[in-house]
Amino acid sequence: MGSAGRVYYGRAEDGQLESPFSGNLVDICPTGVFTDKTARFRARYWDYDISPSICPHCSLGCNTLPAARYRELLKVMARRNDTINGWFICDRGRFSKASVNDQDRPRDPLVNGRRVGWDEAVDQLAARIKEIGKLYGRETLAIVGSSRLSMEAASLLHVLQGATGAGSLCYFVSEEEAVRTAAAISHLNEGTSASMADVQAAGLIAIVDCDLLQDGPMMALAVRQAWRKGARIFLVEEAAEEPQNLPFAWESVPSLADIPLQGAKRKVLVCGTGERAAGLVSQALANGAKLACLLDGPNSFGTALLAGDHESTPFARAVAEGKVKGLIAVETDIPPELLEGIPFIAALDWRNTDTVRAAHFVLPTTAWLEMDGTYINNEGRAQRFKKVMNAGLPIAGMNPATLHPPRQHIATAPGGDVRPAWKVVSDIVKRLGTKGAEPLSGKWERLREMDAEGNGLMVFPRVNDSGNDKEKGNGLQ
Numbered sequence: 001m002g003s004a005g006r007v008y009y010g011r012a013e014d015g016q017l018e019s020p021f022s023g024n025l026v027d028i029c030p031t032g033v034f035t036d037k038t039a040r041f042r043a044r045y046w047d048y049d050i051s052p053s054i055c056p057h058c059s060l061g062c063n064t065l066p067a068a069r070y071r072e073l074l075k076v077m078a079r080r081n082d083t084i085n086g087w088f089i090c091d092r093g094r095f096s097k098a099s100v101n102d103q104d105r106p107r108d109p110l111v112n113g114r115r116v117g118w119d120e121a122v123d124q125l126a127a128r129i130k131e132i133g134k135l136y137g138r139e140t141l142a143i144v145g146s147s148r149l150s151m152e153a154a155s156l157l158h159v160l161q162g163a164t165g166a167g168s169l170c171y172f173v174s175e176e177e178a179v180r181t182a183a184a185i186s187h188l189n190e191g192t193s194a195s196m197a198d199v200q201a202a203g204l205i206a207i208v209d210c211d212l213l214q215d216g217p218m219m220a221l222a223v224r225q226a227w228r229k230g231a232r233i234f235l236v237e238e239a240a241e242e243p244q245n246l247p248f249a250w251e252s253v254p255s256l257a258d259i260p261l262q263g264a265k266r267k268v269l270v271c272g273t274g275e276r277a278a279g280l281v282s283q284a285l286a287n288g289a290k291l292a293c294l295l296d297g298p299n300s301f302g303t304a305l306l307a308g309d310h311e312s313t314p315f316a317r318a319v320a321e322g323k324v325k326g327l328i329a330v331e332t333d334i335p336p337e338l339l340e341g342i343p344f345i346a347a348l349d350w351r352n353t354d355t356v357r358a359a360h361f362v363l364p365t366t367a368w369l370e371m372d373g374t375y376i377n378n379e380g381r382a383q384r385f386k387k388v389m390n391a392g393l394p395i396a397g398m399n400p401a402t403l404h405p406p407r408q409h410i411a412t413a414p415g416g417d418v419r420p421a422w423k424v425v426s427d428i429v430k431r432l433g434t435k436g437a438e439p440l441s442g443k444w445e446r447l448r449e450m451d452a453e454g455n456g457l458m459v460f461p462r463v464n465d466s467g468n469d470k471e472k473g474n475g476l477q
């Protein structure tokens, strides 16, 4: 090419590079100058277990390619999706590997701290559920899920409620989170929901009630792209607020009324779900703006849809009303003060949470990259993620005394006898004498057909104003 001596790869300035997106340099570096220090020289590309996945670290649903070897997640790369994250991901999505690689994750079923086999654990759990029913009444049981759950597991919680006779079905712990998430998604439909591609192409963006780099870092990058193309950016904030360190220039205004929404083209309101945003959403929609709402977890949208479909109660309210004597928590972080005095706690989880530590029954589940599953992101886009690696203790960090012969020749890897949450829920349901249930059945069945490398399927709580969601194949009514 004749470029020798004329092309320079490197930084324009000296000093430490500090950016919440710094890891993208590794993906795009053409010479190998920038490498992922957390994973370099650990494997060659053809050694990796690798599959299309979705980032679980916020609600935006960026597309990723996690790469694992010997049951250890080594690196996470961006997977191109022009509607969502483009070619990039943020550093949280790229480098948050500790919890999944944790040697001390729940790996075996436990009953009162004693390690038991799966059959015994599920038998004893079913017996205890019946016992609690006799002692306090089955309506004192609560089934609790969270936005960490895949749609496969979350959509089975009401089946577990039916089988146990539980009086409370909870998709959220806090009342406030339940109310504000439901309110946020109720505004979204095919015409109002903004993807990150819409944000990048916007001519005017109003930001309210969110800390972009905390609540959805890639949204900050999308706003930056729009700003670089000439969009006007407004931050609706009170004068006393801490200045935000955002990667674009903005104009600070005290209210939405101070933004020239009416004459602008391609306008988007980027917002959290707090009170201030809730008050401005209708005003923005009336002025023809689209909405990009930042929610709390990777499947907040899905759990809010399910909470609306079934008669559900936030767990904190059920506890405050003195209704809870037994609890089955499925991949849910519950503050210790809400667990006090509950005589029966079962936790299905792959993380060591306060709920797991307080539980009488622990049933270990697979992490997202050890199974296939579905999340619905903040815009209402259902996306499939595929199993990347087998579950089990990562070989790195294992005790050499147990790693080397004499070995046990067993079918599962050490620490690998864990199950997807939906499977554990289904097993409990069957053990209680009810017909087991398939994940994603009924109106969710269409999500099974999704291709993990496709563009997902839009799922909204109601038809849009023109009522044409069904016609276009969107919406699961």
Ligand code: SF4
Residues within 6 Å of the ligand: 055, 056, 057, 058, 059, 060, 061, 062, 085, 089, 090, 091, 092, 093, 094, 216, 217, 218, 219
């Ligand atoms: S913006 Fe959110 S979904 Fe995207 S990579 Fe970062 S943490 Fe993951």
